[in-house]
Amino acid sequence: MQEIGLGTMLLNNSIENYLLALLFLSAVYFIIRIFDKVLLGKMDLFVEKFSHSFSVLLKKIIKKRIYPLLYLLALFLAFNELKTSSQIDNFINLILMILSVIFIVLSVLDIITYSLKKYWSKKHRSEEQQKVLSITLFIIKTVVWIIAFLFILDNLNIQITGLITGLGIGGIAIAFAAQNVLTDLFNYFTIFFDKPFDIGDFIIIGDYKGTIEHIGVKTTRIRSLSGEQLIISNTDLVNSRINNYKRMRQRRINFSFGVTYDTPLEKLKKVTGIVEDIIKSIDKTEFDRAHFAEYADSSLLFQVVYYVTDSDYKLYMDIQQQINFKLKENFEELGVSFAFPTQTIHFASSELINKKSEKVVGINKEDQNNFNKDKIN
Template sequence: MNLLGQTYYGNTLQDWLTALAVVIALALLLYFAKRLVIARLAAWAQKTETRLDDCVVEILAGTRFLFLLIIAFYFGLQYLELPPKPTRLITHFTVIALLLQAAMWGNRGIVLWLDDYLKRNRETDAAGATTVSVLGFIARVALWSILLLMILDNLGFNITALVASLGIGGVAVALATQNILGDIFASLSIAIDKPFVIGDFIVVDDILGNVEYIGLKTTRLRSLGGEQIVFSNTDLLKSRIRNYKRMYERRVVFSFGVVYQTPHEKLKSVPVMVREIIEGLEKTRFDRAHFKEYGDSSLNFEVVYFVQDPDYNIYMDIQQCINLSLFEGFAREGIEFAYPTRTLYLHRETGVVHG
């Protein structure tokens, strides 16, 4: 009796062995072809300066061997005579595998492009980098949503009716998850309107820090104390935000006092001295210096100037230089700084001292 001629499920053993050989041979052929193509493309990509060919290599490198095996399995079964129902199932399964692999290629491409853009533009265009991060997530969600609909359509579901039913159910889901959806829409508002971007120094109420991360639900600051502060995006946009990174210059007002015994001519020279000190420094713009008022124990001056750099450390260095120069100039001119004093009153009858 011929063993190879025996029939199993409508096909001879020889047909089954032939199909198995085709599956194994085609799977190995596709695997080595993938490696060869990737190696050739990688060698070619190293000779170019563009990033596109490197991305193509990395995308193709994400091709799963299981996907190649499914393709080989599909073509191997073409040598067999199978009933209509198993044939349809195999076809649906192969199409789903193809769609999943295509979605993985697309997802990998989006991630690679996003990472490359952020590396190149995070320092020079932080606002654009923030927007691209959010849009990249939306693109990935849209990609997998389209994939799910295509898979359901391939399985025979009525997509039109499904989308309509999802619209009704979506209202209920939206009501149940309105806080989460509110944070997501707030993140889109941050990405589009850009009230702040990663790297900005902001103050929210009495909390201040550098923006470290902007996500779909939360934004995180790194405070001056070192701890991380997490805000929900909705609450953050409801607050009044002061963005110091976008401050082109800093207005500084400071006061000091001199003693009442200061001669008139010395008193008149104080604003001139202050002006010369400030105008002699870099990154400063003098505004005014005035003898403001008669204080309880001092003659008070008020000075206004601008630091033409938003950096706080630069401002403090300039203010320190002004203070030291004033101290030196007053010592040279014989002008004394006033200091707080208390007046003591002696009660005539009781002899009790009151401050």
């Protein structure tokens, strides 16, 4: 009976080679466990000071992605030290390559998912718009997995040129068939990421105005001031000039009024001060200027500019109404009247009119005599 020792051959490898491979795998395992128990905890505490969510992501990637990759690498190095048949070598290498690609892809997708969710949370997205996150992640994951699949096929020495060409031709055909739909879809992402407006914003687009109710994949719905719902394609919205009044930080107001021409100069000089005091006494207003602007056809015209430090249209109208009431009250106390379109006709005295008439008649008689003489001659 043959004595079993370290040099005993088993399946083309000595027992010593098997023990060395096992020892290598055990060393890698214990190194990973020591790192997990000692260093990972300290690293996690350091990272958590800056971001708890990133700390959770880092632990997930290390424990569920990097550790398996290290184990796979250790298995690959250990089997390379053993002599096996080419079929077994190829099979093991194939399995290890596929598993490595899977874990790398999962790590990349974890980072992308974390980054997108972090970006979404900073933008205060509504629940309806959160659906875009799922759509975006689905598209990204699909593309990444297709690339990974093609990479695996290429490493299996499978010709993928025809497959890529077929996918390209099919994609072009689909793009042409659904050109309008895809255009609206891409413009939907443009609206989503560029954020020219949000749900609840009051906007004006050309002749249309209203509040955004819904932002869909193909169309956006707007509730107009008169009550009906406007449905506009995303492409038309992106290609239009949009006035977004919801994001207006303050409103600049320019209004004018006129007083009568018979207002005395002393009272006229007090008007701008009265206007300034009225505006400064009202909350959420900033006075800019008030001037006697011009001599208009029917009035002495004043121009006033002030700011309302709020975008609410109703608040602006309430403030303007309050200004108008106080102007009326102060002008009545001052004895100043607002002007309205008038026309003054001046009549001369009757004696002056008669003298002018006689003069005109005399001139007419003299002209007639001269005309008759010329006719006889």
